Amino acid sequence: MTTKSRATGNIAKGTPFSSRYAAAETLVRLQQSKLPLKPLFDSVTLEYQITGAERGLAMNLVYGVLRRREYLNHLLSLLARKPFQQLEPFIHATLLVGLYQLFCLDRIPESAAVNEAVNAVKKARPGSHLHGFVNGVLRSATRQKEQLPGPQDRYPDRRPFLNHPGWLTKRWIKQYGRQEMERICAVNSLEPQLVLRVNTGTVSKEHYLKQLNQLGINATSGSYAPDSVVLWDFQGAVTALPGYQEGYFQVQDEAAQLATLLLAPFKESGSYLDCCAGLGGKTGHICQLTQNTTEVVAVEPEKHRQNLFHENMVRLFPDRNVALYPMPLEQFARDSESKFSGVLIDAPCSGTGVIGRHPDIRWNRKKSDFKRYQQTQSKLIELASQLVAEDGILVYATCSLEPEENRQVVDHFLLEHPEFVLCDCRDTLPEPAAKFIEDKCFCPRPSSSIDGFFAARMQRKN
Known part of the structure; x- marks a missing residue:
C-alpha cells in the first residue's frame, strides 16, 4: 500500500534518501490519506530503502512529531512569518521533524538536525529556494532556544500543550473533568514502555x-x-x-492480558473462542492458561493478520492445535454447530485508549466514528452471544475510552438479552487490578503503566 504525496514529484537523483526525508514524507502521506500509520510507514521506508538504524530513527521522528504536533506547530508560529497552515505540506513536515529533534531529543547534534532538513528539501525540491527558508527557520530556532518554550512548558496564558484535537479533549472534560483530561493527554505524549x-x-x-x-x-x-x-x-x-x-x-500490554483472565475459571475440557483474533495475542494467552485437552478456536477474516497469527502460534505453541477460521464472524456463527465455554470478542474500535502507542489515532478520528464503530460492535456482540454455551462466559472488550463503544454497547445488549447477566470483573482479576473496576466493568484509563481499555464479563444463565 503506497500513497504518493506531492513531495515525490521532483526528486533529485544521486544522493540516497535519509531517515529525515522518510519521516517527513510519511507525515505528508498520513495527512493526505488518513491511513493507519504503521503500514504507511512500512511502505515509505521500503520505497526509499530506509533500513536498520536509519529506519529506527525515522520511526522515532514520525511518532514523536505526532505526539507533540500542537507544541511543534506553536514553535513554528513563533519562528516563521508565514502561518504554518499555508506552508507546502512537505516543507511543513520537514520543519516539524527538525524542530522535534532540536527541542525534544538530546542525542542529535543541532547541526545534523538542521543540515539533514535542508538536504531533504533539496532532494524533494531541486532548483527551488525553499531549502533556504527551512535553513533560516531552524537556525533561528537554535539561536533562540533558551527563550522559546520547551515541550513541558505552557502557552503564555498558562494553557498546557495538549497535543490532541480540541473536539476530543472537550469530550474527555465532560467524561472525566479537566484535570484528568490533561493527565491523559500528557501520558499520551510520552513514549510508552x-x-x-x-x-x-x-x-x-x-x-x-x-x-x-x-x-x-x-x-x-x-x-x-x-x-x-x-x-x-x-x-x-x-x-x-x-x-x-x-x-x-x-x-502484550497488561490491560489486554487482564482482559483474557476474565474468561476464568477455565474448564479443563472446555472450549474457548477468540472472535476477533488479529495477530493472536489473546488466543495465545488462552492457550497459555488452558490445558492441551481444552479446545481453542479463533476467527480472523484479514489475510495479513492470518499469516502473522500462524507465525505467532507456531513460535509460541508449536505442539498446540489451534483452529483458525479465515472468515468473518457472521459466516462462522452461521456455519458453526459448536457452543463454547468462553467467548472473547475484542471488538474493532476507535482506539482512543491506546493513542499513546498509536499517535496517529488522535489526528485521524472524527466525532462520527464512535457511532459508526458502535453499530459494528453491536452486531459482533450479538453474533458472539449466539456461540456461548449455557453457563458460559462472554467477554466484550475494546481499547476505547468512549462510552458509545463500551458501556452503551453492553447495556443495550443486556437489555435485549435477559439470558445474560453482567458479572463483577473484580471476582476474576488479581487484587492489584481491582482499582480499575467501575460498575462491575474493567476500565483502566491510560497511564504510564497500563493502556486505556474496557471489558465486561457476562454469563449466560442456565
Whole structure:
C-alpha cells in the first residue's frame, strides 16, 4: 500500500534518501490519506530503502512529531512569518521533524538536525529556494532556544500543550473533568514502555527476568497482570530479545492480558473462542492458561493478520492445535454447530485508549466514528452471544475510552438479552487490578503503566 504525496514529484537523483526525508514524507502521506500509520510507514521506508538504524530513527521522528504536533506547530508560529497552515505540506513536515529533534531529543547534534532538513528539501525540491527558508527557520530556532518554550512548558496564558484535537479533549472534560483530561493527554505524549507476556508454559517469569537483566536489559515485573514484564527504555527490535524464536514471550500490554483472565475459571475440557483474533495475542494467552485437552478456536477474516497469527502460534505453541477460521464472524456463527465455554470478542474500535502507542489515532478520528464503530460492535456482540454455551462466559472488550463503544454497547445488549447477566470483573482479576473496576466493568484509563481499555464479563444463565 503506497500513497504518493506531492513531495515525490521532483526528486533529485544521486544522493540516497535519509531517515529525515522518510519521516517527513510519511507525515505528508498520513495527512493526505488518513491511513493507519504503521503500514504507511512500512511502505515509505521500503520505497526509499530506509533500513536498520536509519529506519529506527525515522520511526522515532514520525511518532514523536505526532505526539507533540500542537507544541511543534506553536514553535513554528513563533519562528516563521508565514502561518504554518499555508506552508507546502512537505516543507511543513520537514520543519516539524527538525524542530522535534532540536527541542525534544538530546542525542542529535543541532547541526545534523538542521543540515539533514535542508538536504531533504533539496532532494524533494531541486532548483527551488525553499531549502533556504527551512535553513533560516531552524537556525533561528537554535539561536533562540533558551527563550522559546520547551515541550513541558505552557502557552503564555498558562494553557498546557495538549497535543490532541480540541473536539476530543472537550469530550474527555465532560467524561472525566479537566484535570484528568490533561493527565491523559500528557501520558499520551510520552513514549510508552514495551510490555511482554511471558509464556510461562515454556519459561518461568523469574528465569526470563533474570536472563534479561544479565544481558543488561532493564526489565521488571509488571504491576497488575501476573505474567507481565516491563522493559524500561528498550529501543531495539523485539525479534532480537532473548527467547524470541523459542517462544518465551509475546508483546502484550497488561490491560489486554487482564482482559483474557476474565474468561476464568477455565474448564479443563472446555472450549474457548477468540472472535476477533488479529495477530493472536489473546488466543495465545488462552492457550497459555488452558490445558492441551481444552479446545481453542479463533476467527480472523484479514489475510495479513492470518499469516502473522500462524507465525505467532507456531513460535509460541508449536505442539498446540489451534483452529483458525479465515472468515468473518457472521459466516462462522452461521456455519458453526459448536457452543463454547468462553467467548472473547475484542471488538474493532476507535482506539482512543491506546493513542499513546498509536499517535496517529488522535489526528485521524472524527466525532462520527464512535457511532459508526458502535453499530459494528453491536452486531459482533450479538453474533458472539449466539456461540456461548449455557453457563458460559462472554467477554466484550475494546481499547476505547468512549462510552458509545463500551458501556452503551453492553447495556443495550443486556437489555435485549435477559439470558445474560453482567458479572463483577473484580471476582476474576488479581487484587492489584481491582482499582480499575467501575460498575462491575474493567476500565483502566491510560497511564504510564497500563493502556486505556474496557471489558465486561457476562454469563449466560442456565
